[in-house]
Amino acid sequence: MTEDDLIAAVMDAAAVLPDRDVRLGIGDDAAILALDGGSDLVACTDTLNLDTHFLASQPPESIGHRCLAANLSDLAAMGAAPRFALLSLSMPAPDAAWLEEFLGGFGALARRHDVALVGGDTTRGPLAVAVTALGSVAPGTALTRKTAKAGDRIWVSGSLGGAALALADPDAPQERLLYPEPRVNLGQALIGVATAAMDLSDGLRVDLPRLLGRHGGRIDADRLPLAGALRGRSEDWRLAVCGGDDYELCFTAPVAADTAVSEAAAAAATAVTAVGMVTDEAGCILASDGRDIDLGTLTGFEHFS
Amino acid sequence: MTEDDLIAAVMDAAAVLPDRDVRLGIGDDAAILALDGGSDLVACTDTLNLDTHFLASQPPESIGHRCLAANLSDLAAMGAAPRFALLSLSMPAPDAAWLEEFLGGFGALARRHDVALVGGDTTRGPLAVAVTALGSVAPGTALTRKTAKAGDRIWVSGSLGGAALALADPDAPQERLLYPEPRVNLGQALIGVATAAMDLSDGLRVDLPRLLGRHGGRIDADRLPLAGALRGRSEDWRLAVCGGDDYELCFTAPVAADTAVSEAAAAAATAVTAVGMVTDEAGCILASDGRDIDLGTLTGFEHFS
Numbered sequence: 001m002t003e004d005d006l007i008a009a010v011m012d013a014a015a016v017l018p019d020r021d022v023r024l025g026i027g028d029d030a031a032i033l034a035l036d037g038g039s040d041l042v043a044c045t046d047t048l049n050l051d052t053h054f055l056a057s058q059p060p061e062s063i064g065h066r067c068l069a070a071n072l073s074d075l076a077a078m079g080a081a082p083r084f085a086l087l088s089l090s091m092p093a094p095d096a097a098w099l100e101e102f103l104g105g106f107g108a109l110a111r112r113h114d115v116a117l118v119g120g121d122t123t124r125g126p127l128a129v130a131v132t133a134l135g136s137v138a139p140g141t142a143l144t145r146k147t148a149k150a151g152d153r154i155w156v157s158g159s160l161g162g163a164a165l166a167l168a169d170p171d172a173p174q175e176r177l178l179y180p181e182p183r184v185n186l187g188q189a190l191i192g193v194a195t196a197a198m199d200l201s202d203g204l205r206v207d208l209p210r211l212l213g214r215h216g217g218r219i220d221a222d223r224l225p226l227a228g229a230l231r232g233r234s235e236d237w238r239l240a241v242c243g244g245d246d247y248e249l250c251f252t253a254p255v256a257a258d259t260a261v262s263e264a265a266a267a268a269a270t271a272v273t274a275v276g277m278v279t280d281e282a283g284c285i286l287a288s289d290g291r292d293i294d295l296g297t298l299t300g301f302e303h304f305s
Numbered sequence: 306m307t308e309d310d311l312i313a314a315v316m317d318a319a320a321v322l323p324d325r326d327v328r329l330g331i332g333d334d335a336a337i338l339a340l341d342g343g344s345d346l347v348a349c350t351d352t353l354n355l356d357t358h359f360l361a362s363q364p365p366e367s368i369g370h371r372c373l374a375a376n377l378s379d380l381a382a383m384g385a386a387p388r389f390a391l392l393s394l395s396m397p398a399p400d401a402a403w404l405e406e407f408l409g410g411f412g413a414l415a416r417r418h419d420v421a422l423v424g425g426d427t428t429r430g431p432l433a434v435a436v437t438a439l440g441s442v443a444p445g446t447a448l449t450r451k452t453a454k455a456g457d458r459i460w461v462s463g464s465l466g467g468a469a470l471a472l473a474d475p476d477a478p479q480e481r482l483l484y485p486e487p488r489v490n491l492g493q494a495l496i497g498v499a500t501a502a503m504d505l506s507d508g509l510r511v512d513l514p515r516l517l518g519r520h521g522g523r524i525d526a527d528r529l530p531l532a533g534a535l536r537g538r539s540e541d542w543r544l545a546v547c548g549g550d551d552y553e554l555c556f557t558a559p560v561a562a563d564t565a566v567s568e569a570a571a572a573a574a575t576a577v578t579a580v581g582m583v584t585d586e587a588g589c590i591l592a593s594d595g596r597d598i599d600l601g602t603l604t605g606f607e608h609f610s
Contacts, residue, residue, distance in 0.1 A: 023345060028450050029382035029503055030349035032442070037342025040328060043423060044335035045391040045437055049430030052395075077334035086350040088435045090357075118348060121435075125354030130393045130426075130435035132350055135335070142337050144329060198334055 001094040006122050009096065010087065013103040014117035021083065022116045031118035033084055039136035042080035046070040050127040060098045062178035063129060064105030069182045070201065071133035072113055073247040076187030077199040079143040080135030084118045085110065090125035113184050143190060143197035146213030148252035150280040152195050154217055155261060155272050157183050157249045160200070162227030164243020172229050180247040186272070189264035190251055197251035202244040205295045208284045211250055219276030221288035241286060242298055252278055306399040311427050314401065315392065318408040319422035326388065327421045336423035338389055344441035347385035351375040355432040365403045367483035368434060369410030374487045375506065376438035377418055378552040381492030382504040384448040385440030389423045390415065395430035418489050448495060448502035451518030453557035455585040457500050459522055460566060460577050462488050462554040465505070467532030469548020477534050485552040491577070494569035495556055502556035507549040510600045513589045516555055524581030526593035542593060547603055557583055
């Protein structure tokens, strides 16, 4: 496989992906994208490196899925509709079989979320994948961090800890680690409902303070929606709070919006669970078995990132 | 230096860069950018890897400059006005001194071209830098490849071969290799004038056929604007044609647009030189000393990319 073959393989994969609003895709110096005038553009980038974020033994299909999923999860956390992606691929040598599987995983997720692959770069180097995703949102409506109010409820989507358990125990189900599901529909449904939102890539321990900013939070270990495989383990909340890679959304909304949150979750066909409240005090507290545990005192697990 | 310090250093650098139309920059899940309704968005991405695109001995300031310059050069080749950049940085360990110099080089070029640094990602891994650049252009006016017509004149900006000479000869001036100048103003000035355009990152030998597509071209070695340090060497055109990394623009325009091209070049304060003509025959020919040399038969120099 030559480098030209490699580029051709990426172009072939892009050609069968959505192309709405793509005036010019891969093959020129840059892509040309027609954004409708009434939108804000939402942009993010995320890199996966061999041995840091994935292992050589991981299926290439999963790496293709995850590098796009991590970015779509960031767009979801802003309430943005995914539109376009650019892919930068570094490989020690062009590898047709690896690439086909990688692009299969990338493409399947892209198709499900109507994402066009509009540009990229292939270079020689240690195996690494950098993706930039572009989305759109009605002007001024994007969901952001640090905009929650004291008294808001704290919610999380889906279930927590499944990815961390997969990482800690190779015999546990690996699906949540290998194929995380970005909560794209839920993010968009929460616009006008949530007061703040982010995605949980590093776990509540680290991410909740990032979401709440100068506010504090109080969450209840018993309310956390634990991944099924975690239940029954001692301190089963620990992996759910300290582990990363779940890519669930964590968001806040006024108590008066409980019904609106439920409706948004139903519309997005995604489960949501109220896990606590935003407080006016600094610090994030986890209440477990009658104890108040400061999230800042918990130790993280060594994990990919 | 912790990873948080590293992110803070990038955020500090971003804070003193332009922020026009940035609704929300680094620090959330994604950036929010207000593109004016009447524009097409132009997006490209380019990665530089240690030992493939740069050496450990290269000044970090130059790496910061080059990773942005390569992207701005792609935007220039489309005639787009640069607007925003996202930076993905992989480092074996956070290194404050390296980062400060890197961001100094990145920031100086960003300020000159009014580019906001709106997002990014820092990860552990082999030293590598991936930049995504976003620009804008009036709808439907971007300059593209493969749109030249037979009989159009072929032009190049600035001078050729300086970067390749620097790479081949450590005693030659290194400026063109370390601090290439993206022809951002020229690209925009050529909208409505040029029939096709691209930037020369791999040299005319490889890039001219990419520009002309199904057409051929005939260029005259004696007309090539050689970098000063090349002159007087035997077959001095060879590095200019076969070497990369010059990041000059190569573009085509009808002969009737000669005056318009000169005016665009003057407006952009960038020299341009007519080097040949687009032909109706397949193949790109270099005329030198009465010989016709097929560009496809020339051998490239081993170089960074």
